[in-house]
Amino acid sequence: MKAPLLKYKLVIKFILTFLLVYVALSLGYKFYLQFSNGSLYYPDYITHLVAVQCQDVLQTLGYQVEMIPHDSEPSIKVILNGVYISRIIEGCNAFSVIILFISFIVAFASDFKTTIIYMLLGSVLIYVVNLIRIVIINLGLYYYPEYESILHEIIFPVIIYGMMFLLWVFWVNRFSKIKHVNA
Numbered sequence: 466m467k468a469p470l471l472k473y474k475l476v477i478k479f480i481l482t483f484l485l486v487y488v489a490l491s492l493g494y495k496f497y498l499q500f501s502n503g504s505l506y507y508p509d510y511i512t513h514l515v516a517v518q519c520q521d522v523l524q525t526l527g528y529q530v531e532m533i534p535h536d537s538e539p540s541i542k543v544i545l546n547g548v549y550i551s552r553i554i555e556g557c558n559a560f561s562v563i564i565l566f567i568s569f570i571v572a573f574a575s576d577f578k579t580t581i582i583y584m585l586l587g588s589v590l591i592y593v594v595n596l597i598r599i600v601i602i603n604l605g606l607y608y609y610p611e612y613e614s615i616l617h618e619i620i621f622p623v624i625i626y627g628m629m630f631l632l633w634v635f636w637v638n639r640f641s642k643i644k645h646v647n648a
């Protein structure tokens with residue numbers, strides 16, 4: 466009979482690795498936000514970049530777009546064809562989702578090179594899907610403002626978290642070193 470801790474060694478290793486990476490990256494991101502003064506890139510560089518890129522996509526689609534710093538909170542107002550549609554806040558930049566994604570991948574790590582490449586490609590994919598998500602939600606709010614609650618609180622979180630979940634499943638089934646263990 467195996468000792469109880471040895472029986473659950475993989476589970477304990479996964480949980481500890483996941484938590485360590487998640488806490489370390491979250492603290493690093495918290496410090497980044499704390500020391501990001503927003504003077505050049507408001508409210509912070511990553512959120513500013515997401516807003517600019519969303520503006521570029523919407524303009525490419527033929528919309529007149531203005532991204533205006535909010536005067537009373539750290540966010541950016543999205544003005545689409547002269548109509549105030551939404552605001553982009555720090556939580557819209559998908560960085561917290563990317564931290565969660567990376568933490569899981571490291572906890573189920575494969576060889577170093579494969580793990581790094583998958584983390585980078587997965588993070589880029591999550592970032593791009595998030596940009597598309599923000600563009601679509603703003604168009605949805607522009608054309609169907611009565612569905613704001615459903616669009617923002619249900620459909621669009623499913624898109625970003627669903628993408629992350631699919632990437633996790635693909636990682637575990639295709640690349641992870643964790644093999645099925647008989648109980």
